[in-house]
Amino acid sequence: MKRVVIVGAGIIGLMMAKELSSRGLEAIVYDGKKDVSEGSEKASGILSKRGLELSGMDYKDSIVNTLRGARLHFGRQTLKVIAKNVQAYVLDRGKLAEANLRGAAEAGADIRLGSRLDLEKIRDFDDGNTVIVGADGAVSSVARAFSFPQIKSFVLTYKAEYRNARISDRSVVDLYFSKRYAQGFFGWVAPYSDSVAELGIGITDKIKKHSMMAFDSFTGADEVKETIEGAELIKGHASIIPVSRRDKTAEGNVILVGDAAGQTKATTGGGIIFGIACAKVAARSIYLNIKEGRRLSLYDRDWRKSYGADLRMHAALHDYYSRVSEAHMERFIGIAKALGAESFFSKYGDMDSPTLMLKRLFLRKLVK
């Protein structure tokens, strides 16, 4: 029977390993890290409650804070999308990684940490008897080893934690859309508690700028500096997020999943919920390939059929925002507010699935 080699023990690789091992398949995971939580402070952990409940992850012990919504700042306009109940969680990414490691190991996966694979080693696995899964993140070696098409757009990020920050409401995230500091993306203030907050920034890779410089402009901006006046900066980290999907994610015995495939929401950079959903599709495709001889390349069609529409909508929204001027966005938000956008999004909004939001709206019209 074919075995499965997964390159990458990130959230998505470990979820793949758990899914495959639970189906009785042999799954071996390789990662260069010695400890799965290594580097977890480079990313944030804001995930929707609904997405987490569906994910199958053991996330409860990783919860740091609960969120009811967000304030989206566009120049002088602020759109408040705040529900009555908890909509999302801020998670400790290190703890979440450890929980996923336990889940995969308990299911029977063979996890080999401290094993970074070069392109030659990855190609050696292609022996006709192995399925190779690239779950190795935004700069995927598996994608390079087998000449997959490139990811065309990335967001460059920088984030840091502040102690003794001034937080007005710990259940709300603030998002700042301004071309002054966050070209092609946004800056954020995410509360961890009443006094600890994470500040972060993303900028498009299409401009020649370091994300740390953008972060300095962001934290120095009038609308943000009050939050961190007198606060202690704990640590800062740069990273990247892919914000476009690869044109092809399966070829022969090789597939790509998660950030390696570009399965992220281009609007927010969130990659965990869709990455996990696609990992489940991938596990099923591998199972059917090994047990019934179904073509593995159908994975590409399968995940796009289930999640392609949502990811395309996120990409379209991101493109729109990136292209229009700040003055235009300010006017647009003013009009949207006047038309009742705040109460609409607070009631029907879904931070993962725009198609689900449209379905809810449609159902509401039908019921009326």
Ligand SMILES: Cc1cc2nc3c(=O)[nH]c(=O)nc-3n(C[C@H](O)[C@H](O)[C@H](O)COP(=O)(O)OP(=O)(O)OC[C@H]3O[C@@H](n4cnc5c(N)ncnc54)[C@H](O)[C@@H]3O)c2cc1C
């Ligand atoms: C600043 C920032 C904020 C974010 N905020 C959120 C958020 O709030 N919510 C959300 O859902 N998502 C968020 N994301 C995105 C999220 O972190 C990613 O989508 C997610 O971590 C992708 O998981 P992955 O397993 O696909 O890849 P990764 O987490 O990148 O894991 C890939 C693994 O592969 C290993 N690897 C790579 N190459 C090799 C090799 N050659 N050999 C062996 N091992 C290898 C790496 O060591 C790594 O462990 C954020 C990202 C950033 C940068």
